[in-house]
Amino acid sequence: MTLQGARERWVRTGGVELCVAELGDTAQPTVVLVHGYPDSKEVWSEVAARLAEHFHVVLYDVRGHGRSTAPEPLRGGFTLERLTDDFLAVADAVSPGRPVHLVGHDWGSVQAWEFVTVERTKGRIASFTSMSGPSLDHFGHWIKKRVSRPTPRRIGQLLGQGAKSWYVYLLHTPVLPELAWRGPLGKRWPGILRRLEKVPxxxxxxxxxxxxxxxxxxxxxxxxxxxxxRPRVDAYAHAPVQLVTPLGDAFLSESLYDELELWAPRLTRRTLPAKHWVPRTRPDQLAAWIKEFVVATEGGRPTARAASGPHADRFGGQLVLVTGAGSGIGRATVLAFAEAGARVVAVDRDAQSAARTAELARLVGAPEAWAETVDVSDEQAMEKLAERVAAEYGVVDVLVNNAGIGLAGPFLDTTTEDWRKVLDVNLWGVIHGCRLFGRQMAERGQGGHIVNTASAAAYLPSRSLPAYSTSKAAVLMLSECLRAELAGRGIGVSAICPGFVNTNITSTARFAGVGPEEEDRRRRKSARLYGLRNYPPEKVAEAVLRAVVRNQAVVPVTAEARGGRLMSRFTPRALRAIARLEPPL
Known part of the structure; x- marks a missing residue:
């Protein structure tokens, strides 16, 4: 089986023949992809196809794998020294005289750490992107440090990684691994990957x-x-390193990389909410990060600035869309993602406000920022927006349904038209966003996250907020239902429930059953009260980013929201009594 459109050649080295596949323009920088265990080069097919649009991409079957021949005898034929010989032979064949950009996964990364830290490869490697495979030398020093200076935390790390490495012990047993792979395990492995790792x-x-x-x-x-x-003491990387850590890796602990800066001074960290086989499950994100790293290393114009904000390792280069982004929580959320290096789409029904938010996002660090104008309650307009975003910017990685309006007043004074307006924006706007952008995430099959802005009013009954509270309670339950449905597709869903936050929603909120003058007076009074509370929207934005990173289900924000959440669960009768009180007007 070959990669579609690939050019093949054979490289002879150390008594074996390596099958090498090439894609893309040979005049462009060369990216060499090295596969892991028990894979062949085809594990990279999705990533390679995306990178080939920009680079000369090279994949090869490691000796004894795929269409490459195996050494004879097998024992002693797979040492890191011989694997380094193979890499240099491939690099000399495909990119003579010019250093290559190295990418490794699993054992491809383990051996690539050897390539990038030994003296004889200096000048042949321009950059290295590592995923799911540590340097054995670094790992050896990591173990020795924890054994020689044990603490409860270090002992826990040793035991945790020891448990994750169960398969390593089995692979050291004679004959049994070969019998298992050539027998039932080899037949069942594709199904195991599909079931446990969601690998297509x-x-x-x-x-x-x-x-x-x-x-x-x-x-x-x-x-x-x-x-x-006997780990090497000189295992220092002589090229820039990008580390991609899948947070759900069943075989490797995150703590393995705690001291990596000591060995790789020019280190860029990335994290993914994914399992071990990210070349198959997250090819879009990997290709984007590899491209950005290669371009930056080549000395051309980087595709993104170095992000310095919180969670930059998680959101750098991702595409984030926020509705209601013209002001308040929406604008603060856009800027927080921008500081983390995300590409952002600021959506608001006010074109000027959306454009201003996008401009600010570029100033604080977004590699790219766009403004889009839409009324989230308009189904057809939202459908056109979803089509345009996918066509021009790509599939959204994080969706924040934040647009909302306020409405206060007794139920008996709230008209049918009042109900329609608040539900159209607060509920239907969220439904439209989840349905359209969530479907794109699901069809891409590479995960994502949806954040819906609900409110503490979703679980705090009030005689003065029947319509608003109902709309937000519906958003909260919708989020819980979606979370259950989309979990199997790797898509997280979070409901953010702010309390009193100092935004301009008070200046646009409507009050049912009163005249214009009284409505204006109540708006001014509400704005003063929210101003006295003075809880900034930036803190809500921080909670949004944390919710995505931690995949939190329901996130009350502000002390009153957290307290109200506890009361709703443990003392609901007290909340009902408070709800009967006449609010100050």
């Missing part, structure tokens, strides 16, 4: 899987124990 099928894994896995067991036998016992 297609051209991966290839029919050579049982043989690849049997040969690849020698990667562990030839290297793990020798390097962990």
């Amino acid at each position: 099928g297609g051209d991966y894994p290839t029919p050579s899987l049982p043989t690849d896995a049997a040969h690849g067991a020698w990667l562990y036998r030839d290297n793990v124990r020798p390097r962990l016992r």
